[in-house]
Amino acid sequence: MISQLTSPRLLRSLLPAFSLTVILLAxxxxxxxxxxxxxxxxxxxxxxxxxxxxxxxxxxxxxxDLDLGIGAFVGFVACVGVTWLNDQPLLGFxxxxxxxxxxxxxxxxxxxxxxPSIVVxxxxxxxxxxxxxxxxxxxxxxxxxxxxxxxKFKTPFVPMTIYASIxxxxxxxxxxxxxxxxxxxxxxxxxPQSVARASWSLVRAKITMYALAGFFGVMSGxxxxxxxxxADANIxxxxxxxxxxxxxxxxxxFVGGRISPIGAVLGAITLTLAGSFLSFLRISPDWxxxxxxxxxxxxxALRTVINRSEARKLA
Amino acid sequence: xxxxxxxxxxxxPWLWAFIxxxxxxxxxxxxxxxxxxxxxxxxxxxxxxxxxxxxIGQMYxxxxxxxxxxxxxxATMTFAGVVSMKIIDSQNSMILTGLLIxxxxxxxxxxxxxxxxxxxxxxxIIATLSSSFLVQSSAIAYGRGLKIxxxxxxxxxxxxxxxxxxxxxxxxxxxxxxxxLVLHRTVYGKSxxxxxxxxxxxxxxxxxxxxxRFATYVLSAVLAGFCGYVLSxxxxxxxxxMGAEYLLASIAVVVIGGTxxxxxxxxxxxxxxxxxxxxxxxxxLNTFGLSAGVRLILTGAIIxxxxxxxxxxxx
Numbered sequence: 001m002i003s004q005l006t007s008p009r010l011l012r013s014l015l016p017a018f019s020l021t022v023i024l025l026a027x028x029x030x031x032x033x034x035x036x037x038x039x040x041x042x043x044x045x046x047x048x049x050x051x052x053x054x055x056x057x058x059x060x061x062x063x064x065d066l067d068l069g070i071g072a073f074v075g076f077v078a079c080v081g082v083t084w085l086n087d088q089p090l091l092g093f094x095x096x097x098x099x100x101x102x103x104x105x106x107x108x109x110x111x112x113x114x115x116p117s118i119v120v121x122x123x124x125x126x127x128x129x130x131x132x133x134x135x136x137x138x139x140x141x142x143x144x145x146x147x148x149x150x151x152k153f154k155t156p157f158v159p160m161t162i163y164a165s166i167x168x169x170x171x172x173x174x175x176x177x178x179x180x181x182x183x184x185x186x187x188x189x190x191x192p193q194s195v196a197r198a199s200w201s202l203v204r205a206k207i208t209m210y211a212l213a214g215f216f217g218v219m220s221g222x223x224x225x226x227x228x229x230x231a232d233a234n235i236x237x238x239x240x241x242x243x244x245x246x247x248x249x250x251x252x253x254f255v256g257g258r259i260s261p262i263g264a265v266l267g268a269i270t271l272t273l274a275g276s277f278l279s280f281l282r283i284s285p286d287w288x289x290x291x292x293x294x295x296x297x298x299x300x301a302l303r304t305v306i307n308r309s310e311a312r313k314l315a
Numbered sequence: 316x317x318x319x320x321x322x323x324x325x326x327x328p329w330l331w332a333f334i335x336x337x338x339x340x341x342x343x344x345x346x347x348x349x350x351x352x353x354x355x356x357x358x359x360x361x362x363x364x365x366x367x368x369x370x371i372g373q374m375y376x377x378x379x380x381x382x383x384x385x386x387x388x389x390a391t392m393t394f395a396g397v398v399s400m401k402i403i404d405s406q407n408s409m410i411l412t413g414l415l416i417x418x419x420x421x422x423x424x425x426x427x428x429x430x431x432x433x434x435x436x437x438x439x440i441i442a443t444l445s446s447s448f449l450v451q452s453s454a455i456a457y458g459r460g461l462k463i464x465x466x467x468x469x470x471x472x473x474x475x476x477x478x479x480x481x482x483x484x485x486x487x488x489x490x491x492x493x494x495x496l497v498l499h500r501t502v503y504g505k506s507x508x509x510x511x512x513x514x515x516x517x518x519x520x521x522x523x524x525x526x527x528r529f530a531t532y533v534l535s536a537v538l539a540g541f542c543g544y545v546l547s548x549x550x551x552x553x554x555x556x557m558g559a560e561y562l563l564a565s566i567a568v569v570v571i572g573g574t575x576x577x578x579x580x581x582x583x584x585x586x587x588x589x590x591x592x593x594x595x596x597x598x599x600l601n602t603f604g605l606s607a608g609v610r611l612i613l614t615g616a617i618i619x620x621x622x623x624x625x626x627x628x629x630x
């Protein structure tokens with residue numbers, strides 16, 4: 001029983017929840033007033049868009065790639081959201097659907113030409129940024145009323161973000177970790193040769209994951225404008241790095257298709273809270289990004305320790 | 316005859332970068348009616364030199380094989396620039412000390428990066444990304460956002476042109492040629508190539524894989540430090556976002572220059588062609604008088620297009 005409780009596998013899967021608990025307790029200790037509906041709402045305000053962006057990144061990481069353009073893409077979606085989606089909803093829908101298809105096509109291109117995903121997605125980030133500037137040359141616009149209403153809806157007991165995060169995490173968990181095709185998709189990251197030999201289409205899997213990433217990117221942009229109600233092209237550029245950090249914090253491995261949707265959402269929330277935590281500690285904003293790097297390194301170091309103890313047990 | 320010439324051309328993928336640069340340059344001067352042809356080329360050589368400096372380091376890292384890439388280059392450039400400019404404090408007598416400090420900053424980042432990769436077993440992309448957060452924060456905290464003027468002698472050195480050819484480019488050319496020799500003629504260079512082709516075979520053949528990888532990450536960071544130093548001299552001081560554009564640039568010049576993204580095969584002359592191509596491309600789009608949005612879209616699309624054509628390796 002005790003050996004089960006200290007099994008590296010369990011410890012590893014509990015690490016994201018553990019990091020979140022630590023940072024939440026630290027915040028409550030420093031600022032007890034945060035322990036209220038209003039306080040939580042403020043703290044978690046921007047968690048949902050970041051969680052969606054993190055899930056988008058997770059989809060790409062599942063197939064052993066990395067998306068360095070997701071932040072610019074979310075910015076583009078936000079710009080479309082506050083202009084076309086508000087003025088001509090049908091056109092807005094079509095543009096967003098087309099952008100999801102474009103993401104899928106990017107996955108196909110990366111796979112078929114065997115290109116480095118970092119370069120292609122980084123190049124595409126210029127395209128998204130340029131498109132965003134064309135759609136919305138100066139900051140402004142207006143989010144559709146229904147999006148704002150949904151994002152600012154006051155749910156009973158705890159803020160909406162918490163319900164939404166739980167729901168998304170569970171849905172994606174079931175889809176990727178509990179379904180048959182989900183196993184194939186993760187297998188593409190783990191061992192593409194054997195997936196291909198089992199006569200699954202690798203290119204279809206890549207398109208699926210990239211299109212899913214595009215879908216979550218759209219969700220991230222739309223939920224973001226629901227909170228900010230206006231947008232500009234650069235609104236979400238920092239999401240690229242945040243999303244990668246979120247996936248890794250949440251227990252995702254960088255290669256091998258080992259990912260955890262629940263962990264990714266927890267990781268995104270942890271990172272959202274990290275900013276507030278640092279300002280409660282009166283750490284200068286200069287160190288905000290640095291602290292994210294430090295948190296990432298600490299969590300990865302902990303994971304290495306757990307993995308080593310596992311290796312020792314096996315040996 | 317033509318057939319064999321074509322065959323030869325396809326064997327030298329880096330020639331495409333020079334051909335592309337020439338085409339873009341010709342398109343630009345046709346548009347301006349021949350005006351400023353020399354000035355454009357001279358400016359391209361000035362700015363291209365900075366991409367070449369960081370490109371050399373990135374090329375060595377990418378040659379180590381899949382998954383090896385240095386994402387901390389922009390942060391390292393900023394850090395080295397900020398620290399050296401602040402210590403030099405615009406005094407000519409401190410130029411050499413400043414250079415050594417910039418190189419030492421780079422070396423420190425490189426050692427830290429490889430420490431994360433080796434000791435904590437963090438994948439290089441994530442390791443260099445998280446360390447770049449810390450390094451960038453250090454630069455922000457240390458520099459306090461003040462732009463300190465470079466010593467006049469350094470500013471002169473980095474902006475002087477001899478018959479239209481930038482002095483800096485003249486100095487970097489032998490460095491680049493030397494690094495090319497190191498790659499193909501020394502035990503170290505051949506070890507880098509061997510690890511990129513097959514790390515297991517290299518290890519069995521007695522290559523000190525750990526040491527070579529360590530040296531390569533340090534080399535990349537030192538070159539980034541050097542680039543940050545001369546770029547600060549060139550642009551009238553170190554600014555906090557001076558490295559930003561070199562994330563894409565350093566990777567793109569390597570790939571466009573004909574280095575294999577799968578590792579084990581690299582090409583140094585191609586770096587020059589690719590750097591000139593990247594700068595001339597932006598100049599061309601500026602000359603055409605396009606809006607910022609269209610310019611960004613075309614830059615991204617052309618970079619992705621070139622990589623699709625030039626960088627795809629066969630399965």
